[in-house]
């Protein structure tokens with residue numbers, strides 16, 4: 392085990408749900424859908440966003456921050472500025488990670504961590520290594536449901552299943568692109584497919600749609616109306632089940648107070664590893 396803590400001090404851990412997967416699979420849309428608001432950038436293009444920690448705030452105003460690569464203190468940002476920060480391929484971006492602290496929201500302690508998708512032109516294959524304090528991390532592997540069992544995705548899942556074991560969920564997103572029969576077939580076969588690949592016991596697999604969920608509170612939403620009712624019901628059901636799984640994880644973590652500030656949160660070993668990705672953590 393490597394000591395990735397900063398200055399030898401490992402701050403107490405808040406429970407974290409870490410969303411990882413290929414670019415464009417809907418990791419950010421999923422986080423926005425869970426939070427029921429457009430907090431992080433979700434876009435058709437590869438986002439090149441930085442790792443982003445979204446936490447609950449006790450204050451009334453939402454707060455956004457950027458952590459410089461040299462860790463020289465946090466910089467406050469407006470939401471607009473926060474959405475615009477991008478990782479540059481040449482490495483010029485001065486920041487390593489972003490943070491958002493939101494008042495209210497569905498989770499009281501669970502921090503949702505968005506990560507940049509594995510980039511196509513950098514041919515990255517991001518792999519985390521074992522981290523101190525990772526017991527408080529739930530690994531959420533996100534994939535496009537149509538390609539979830541591609542070899543590189545299964546390899547990625549197998550690697551992190553070894554690290555996180557039972558603290559792992561799999562999301563097959565964009566199920567709104569399929570018909571009900573296809574969704575059921577993929578969902579029912581997923582455990583067998585995972586076990587055959589050596590990912591055992593298989594993590595829970597959720598077939599859902601962040602896009603449908605984002606529109607769920609809007610009764611006359613055109614897109615929801617266009618999607619067949621059976622598909623909508625399957626997606627809504629699995630999204631609810633995902634929410635429950637996250638609540639259960641949060642509730643199972645010890646109630647000790649975790650990090651009190653972004654500064655602490657962004658200095659945890661996990662944050663350190665993500666900030667260094669891909670230069671250090673990629674293999």
Ligand SMILES: Nc1nc2c(ncn2[C@@H]2O[C@H](COP(=O)(O)OP(=O)(O)OP(=O)(O)O)[C@@H](O)[C@H]2O)c(=O)[nH]1
Pocket residue numbers: 413414415416417418419420421432433434435436437438439440506507508509564565566567568599600601602603
């Ligand atoms: N049809 C459909 N489109 C979706 C869904 N979820 C996300 N999208 C779309 O997929 C595209 C990528 O979504 P993002 O949320 O930016 O995906 P990401 O995984 O965060 O991408 P990177 O940050 O680039 O890694 C956007 O155009 C979204 O609107 C879904 O459930 N259904």
Ligand SMILES: [Mg+2]
Pocket residue numbers: 418419420432433438440505506507508
């Ligand atoms: Mg994203």
